[in-house]
Amino acid sequence: MSPAPILPDRGPFALRARIVTPLAVGGIRDEPDGLIEIEAAGRLSFVGNAAGRPELADTALDLRPWIVLPGMIDLHAHLPQVPNAGVGYSLDLLTWLDRLTFPTERSWADPSVAERLAPAIFEAFAAAGTTTVLAYGVVYEAAMEAAFRAAESHGIRAILGKVMMDRVTYDPTIEPSTILDRSLRESAALIERWHGADDGRLGYAVTPRFALSCTPEMLRESAALARSTGTWWQSHVSEDPGEIEEVRRLFPDAIDYVDVYDRAGALGERTILAHAIHLSDRELERLVACGVRVAHCPSSNLFIGAGVMPLSRWRNAGLTVGLGSDVSGGPELSLFAVARVGAYAQMARRALAAEEADILDPLGWLRLATLDGARALRLDAVIGSLEEGKEADLIAVDPGLVAPLPANGADDDDTADLVSRLVFRAHPSMVRGAWVRGRRLSIGPRSLD
Numbered sequence: 001m002s003p004a005p006i007l008p009d010r011g012p013f014a015l016r017a018r019i020v021t022p023l024a025v026g027g028i029r030d031e032p033d034g035l036i037e038i039e040a041a042g043r044l045s046f047v048g049n050a051a052g053r054p055e056l057a058d059t060a061l062d063l064r065p066w067i068v069l070p071g072m073i074d075l076h077a078h079l080p081q082v083p084n085a086g087v088g089y090s091l092d093l094l095t096w097l098d099r100l101t102f103p104t105e106r107s108w109a110d111p112s113v114a115e116r117l118a119p120a121i122f123e124a125f126a127a128a129g130t131t132t133v134l135a136y137g138v139v140y141e142a143a144m145e146a147a148f149r150a151a152e153s154h155g156i157r158a159i160l161g162k163v164m165m166d167r168v169t170y171d172p173t174i175e176p177s178t179i180l181d182r183s184l185r186e187s188a189a190l191i192e193r194w195h196g197a198d199d200g201r202l203g204y205a206v207t208p209r210f211a212l213s214c215t216p217e218m219l220r221e222s223a224a225l226a227r228s229t230g231t232w233w234q235s236h237v238s239e240d241p242g243e244i245e246e247v248r249r250l251f252p253d254a255i256d257y258v259d260v261y262d263r264a265g266a267l268g269e270r271t272i273l274a275h276a277i278h279l280s281d282r283e284l285e286r287l288v289a290c291g292v293r294v295a296h297c298p299s300s301n302l303f304i305g306a307g308v309m310p311l312s313r314w315r316n317a318g319l320t321v322g323l324g325s326d327v328s329g330g331p332e333l334s335l336f337a338v339a340r341v342g343a344y345a346q347m348a349r350r351a352l353a354a355e356e357a358d359i360l361d362p363l364g365w366l367r368l369a370t371l372d373g374a375r376a377l378r379l380d381a382v383i384g385s386l387e388e389g390k391e392a393d394l395i396a397v398d399p400g401l402v403a404p405l406p407a408n409g410a411d412d413d414d415t416a417d418l419v420s421r422l423v424f425r426a427h428p429s430m431v432r433g434a435w436v437r438g439r440r441l442s443i444g445p446r447s448l449d
Contacts, residue, residue: 071131076324
């Protein structure tokens with residue numbers, strides 16, 4: 001293997017490579033001999049064929065046969081759970097939380113744990129090709145401060161939130177009667193310090209964990225906090241049948257799970273709900289009407305046996321859906337690998353349920369992991385595709401590592417075939433470089449050879 005090129009650390013620079021990207025107007029752009037120019041301010045000033053700018057093409061860093069893609073956008077992950085990735089298979093949701101997740105998150109009560117782990121966690125996201133992550137943290141303010149500082153230093157685009165829990169909590173040191181006020185106060189302080197930091201690269205999501213761990217007051221007050229501060233509001237919904245039954249028991253006045261959040265005033269265009277597998281027709285209609293966005297987490301859904309989302313029906317109904325790794329419910333960070341599991345799951349659902357569902361092709365899964373994720377965050381005017389004027393959030397991928405035989409992976413002339421290999425043969429080292437606003441992200445101390 002030839003030595004890897006020395007990649008530029010920040011703009012201005014230009015790259016010559018194959019460019020594959022979804023487009024805001026629809027469709028996919030594939031430039032086999034593409035050229036991309038990044039300004040010093042981190043925006044894309046040219047995206048096109050190298051023949052269109054011969055003087056720039058001659059001086060650009062030539063990455064061919066590598067491919068340049070928009071960075072992946074992960075709509076649902078749990079920062080402290082990354083070290084648990086790959087364990088807990090087939091445990092039901094509530095057992096998985098009690099046995100694995102809560103003890104791990106409790107360890108972050110010591111902020112030095114976050115200080116040590118968060119930088120490596122963000123490097124791991126970037127190594128997987130993720131340049132934007134919407135993630136849950138923990139209940140501890142100091143640990144979240146450390147996580148935000150790590151994201152600030154690393155350069156990743158991150159929207160994070162301190163977990164809010166007042167019905168069930170893993171922090172025994174807090175007097176129960178003070179949890180609501182303290183959680184709101186600490187969340188507001190983090191919002192003041194971090195929401196919109198670095199000209200919007202960092203953001204905040206108010207994060208009540210889910211209905212089972214929150215009183216109606218917590219849900220209502222957290223939604224009010226998000227509205228008053230212009231932040232996102234994220235939680236889980238309709239992931240597991242056992243969870244749904246428990247929600248029905250705890251909220252007997254609510255029509256259904258979605259109605260619990262609706263009564264709290266939490267549904268809107270800045271609301272991201274993870275999973276949404278087992279929605280009723282009424283719930284689906286209400287989410288669409290309110291403009292709620294959903295993070296589809298197929299790897300997690302199968303890993304813990306929660307179910308398979310009827311993705312085609314949800315999308316055809318008008319629901320905005322992006323992809324989430326849901327690590328560590330999901331076993332890996334790569335959204336390429338998540339797309340692979342999702343594709344298999346949808347094919348199996350169609351076969352076993354005898355549904356006449358549309359099946360996303362590989363290009364559709366690429367869009368789901370990039371531009372649709374940006375749409376879910378209402379950031380599609382800024383990121384999600386490689387188009388002039390947008391910010392330069394991009395990754396460089398080596399197709400040779402997904403080739404079934406040596407040296408033929410770069411020979412896929414058909415765009416769908418090329419992306420199909422990236423999805424169905426995703427390699428852990430295929431992402432060779434990642435940039436946010438033209439600034440190269442550290443992807444960890446691993447060999448690229």
